[in-house]
Amino acid sequence: xxxxxxxxxxxxxxxxxxxxxxxxxxxxxxxxxxxxxxxxxxxxxxxxxxxxxxxxxxxxxxxxxxxxxxxxxxxxxxxxxxxxxxxxxxxxxxxxxxxxxxxxxxxxxxxxxxxxxxxxxxxxxxxxxxxxxxxxxxxxxxxxxxxxxxxxxxxxxxxxxxxxxxxxxxxxxxxxxxxxxxxxxxxxxxxxxxxxxxxxxxxxxxxxxxxxxxxxxxxxxxxxxxxxxxxxxxxxxxxxxxxxxxxxxxxxxxxxxxxxxxxxxxxxxxxxxxxxxxxxxxxxxxxxxxxxxxxxxxxxxxxxxxxxxxxxxxxxxxxxxxx
Numbered sequence: 001x002x003x004x005x006x007x008x009x010x011x012x013x014x015x016x017x018x019x020x021x022x023x024x025x026x027x028x029x030x031x032x033x034x035x036x037x038x039x040x041x042x043x044x045x046x047x048x049x050x051x052x053x054x055x056x057x058x059x060x061x062x063x064x065x066x067x068x069x070x071x072x073x074x075x076x077x078x079x080x081x082x083x084x085x086x087x088x089x090x091x092x093x094x095x096x097x098x099x100x101x102x103x104x105x106x107x108x109x110x111x112x113x114x115x116x117x118x119x120x121x122x123x124x125x126x127x128x129x130x131x132x133x134x135x136x137x138x139x140x141x142x143x144x145x146x147x148x149x150x151x152x153x154x155x156x157x158x159x160x161x162x163x164x165x166x167x168x169x170x171x172x173x174x175x176x177x178x179x180x181x182x183x184x185x186x187x188x189x190x191x192x193x194x195x196x197x198x199x200x201x202x203x204x205x206x207x208x209x210x211x212x213x214x215x216x217x218x219x220x221x222x223x224x225x226x227x228x229x230x231x232x233x234x235x236x237x238x239x240x241x242x243x244x245x246x247x248x249x250x251x252x253x254x255x256x257x258x259x260x261x262x263x264x265x266x267x268x269x270x271x272x273x274x275x276x277x278x279x280x281x282x283x284x285x286x287x288x289x290x291x292x293x294x295x296x297x298x299x300x301x302x303x304x305x306x307x308x309x310x311x312x313x314x315x316x317x318x319x320x321x322x323x
Contacts, residue, residue, distance in 0.1 A: 012230025020249025029211030035082030036194035044187025046221035050180030066181035072160030074186020080153035087146030096150035098131035103158035127276035133269025241280025
């Protein structure tokens with residue numbers, strides 16, 4: 001059943017909106033100073049849950065491809081993001097992250113042959129500027145390690161987005177399975193680091209258990225499935241332009257649930273960032289290309305389109321999570 005482009009964009013946008021609630025949930029429900037343990041609980045249970053639902057394991061080259069994508073999108077991204085958030089003042093980490101569309105545009109040009117337009121670059125700059133107005137506060141000297149971690153996290157996520165689109169997914173494998181592969185691989189990568197740095201898991205009360213359940217199921221399993229599903233149907237740049245919705249959602253949640261105030265300058269920044277996000281979805285449709293599948297990688301010529309099929313429609317082996 002075909003899904004309209006606006007519907008795909010809306011469903012994909014639910015992922016960064018969900019991620020925008022992470023800060024509030026973490027500060028209000030979870031134990032303090034356990035970022036790696038939180039990353040582990042977010043990733044590994046969600047990955048195992050999706051693997052149990054999909055009942056599909058990688059084959060052949062997809063063992064290492066899933067490991068690479070899991071490392072970029074989850075295993076490296078989570079620790080780097082938490083490290084930058086703990087060492088940088090205010091919302092500086094979010095500002096660096098909001099430059100993701102610019103990184104993706106550059107990587108897409110190198111790896112996908114998608115040449116960035118002036119409009120894309122300008123829109124990305126406006127989005128980053130708008131986010132900076134929303135999240136930046138008065139701050140002292142910036143921490144060099146925190147800045148490097150924020151930059152590395154953004155590059156890691158951007159590279160994972162582009163490679164997910166470049167590799168697509170193997171024939172007969174849906175976005176649910178591919179998401180499970182990546183979350184599991186990323187969680188396994190975080191696990192030894194979490195226990196080495198933070199030690200044994202903390203004692204959890206009912207509020208913490210509820211918070212972790214929300215992060216693992218809604219904030220990670222469902223959100224990342226929607227994100228990777230969207231990457232299979234939109235361009236890498238379009239998907240990444242939805243990223244600024246995360247800090248914008250965090251600002252709204254902070255105002256509505258935590259009693260934080262929003263200044264006129266912040267509201268103006270929200271309008272700029274949201275406008276850039278919408279503008280990033282407007283453009284020519286991606287040209288329909290034969291999806292990369294195991295058959296095409298082995299040199300098997302894909303079957304011709306069946307009569308009555310919609311031109312440009314993706315078959316069951318359509319590229320999946322390409323984040």
